[in-house]
Amino acid sequence: MNKDRGMMKWQGFCLPEHVALLDGFDRNTIASPRPYLSEDQTEEIERQIIYSLQNNSFVKITIWKEGFFTSIIGEVKKIDPIQKTIRIQGVHDTISTVLFFNISEVKAVKEKWGESRP
Numbered sequence: 418m419n420k421d422r423g424m425m426k427w428q429g430f431c432l433p434e435h436v437a438l439l440d441g442f443d444r445n446t447i448a449s450p451r452p453y454l455s456e457d458q459t460e461e462i463e464r465q466i467i468y469s470l471q472n473n474s475f476v477k478i479t480i481w482k483e484g485f486f487t488s489i490i491g492e493v494k495k496i497d498p499i500q501k502t503i504r505i506q507g508v509h510d511t512i513s514t515v516l517f518f519n520i521s522e523v524k525a526v527k528e529k530w531g532e533s534r535p
Contacts, residue, residue: 448484452521465523466503469493478505479522480515489513490526 454462469476470493477490491513495504501517 449481449486450484451481454521462520462523465525466493466496468525469523470496475508475526477524477526478515478520480519481521482519486521489515 465476468474473492475490475492477488479486479488489505489507491505491507491511493503494506494512497503502514503517503520505513505515507513
């Protein structure tokens with residue numbers, strides 16, 4: 418039987434720089450641009466955030482970061498206008514700090530598990 422090194426002998430053709438470049442290429446092709454928010458949309462986001470802070474209600478915040486969207490469901494606990502951040506307590510009591518600039522959408526939810534409020 419031939420004792421070969423198998424795939425190990427082919428690994429030398431991809432340098433770490435090439436692998437990193439290919440990973441970055443895949444990431445950049447599926448990334449989406451930062452959404453443009455009109456003044457009305459910005460005011461609605463601010464209104465929902467303030468409402469959540471005052472009434473301890475849950476909101477679903479959609480965040481754009483480096484070309485990708487993520488969502489957080491929780492209560493707004495603090496607004497910091499100087500650092501332009503908000504602090505959110507998530508459904509599992511995790512605390513997240515989010516930049517205003519990264520927020521693309523805020524929706525009020527009935528419960529902490531994400532049912533939208535009419």
